[in-house]
Amino acid sequence: MTESIEPKQLLHLVFGGELKTLTEVQFRDLEKLDIVGIFPDYATALTAWKAKAQQTVDNAHMRYFIVHMHRLLDPQKG
Template identity: 85%
Template sequence: MTESDGKKQLLHLVFGGELESLDDVQFRDLKDLDIVGIYPDYATALTAWKAKAQSTVDNAHMRYFIVHMHRLLDPESKSAQ
């Protein structure tokens, strides 16, 4: 599983939603989760995360996250990001 430039894909998921409280990661409504996308590396995911987080800065309960999917798919791997 490699990209055309020879780099290994390190998939990252960016998603977010409105939290019930600021003290915990419990979403108000799972049906309203915003799945931003799946990205081939951390840098690209971080760019998408920043854009979504900045666009919702007025809502303190809205949070976006980056999930390192490659770590879930291959937990034995020593990939840094």
């Protein structure tokens, strides 16, 4: 019998919003944050991040971020 081993989930959150200024990460309106989703690995999150960043390229104040949730859930493992 061969067991299939699933890759470890390293959850990543992709979100963004419009910043107040170009020099600080302070969002203009927290109620309008765009939660793109939670992804099982960095590569998938990066693909989603690139797509959203490309859609908003004309707005210099709009920024998207990738949060390494797995590091927050288990900070000992980094």
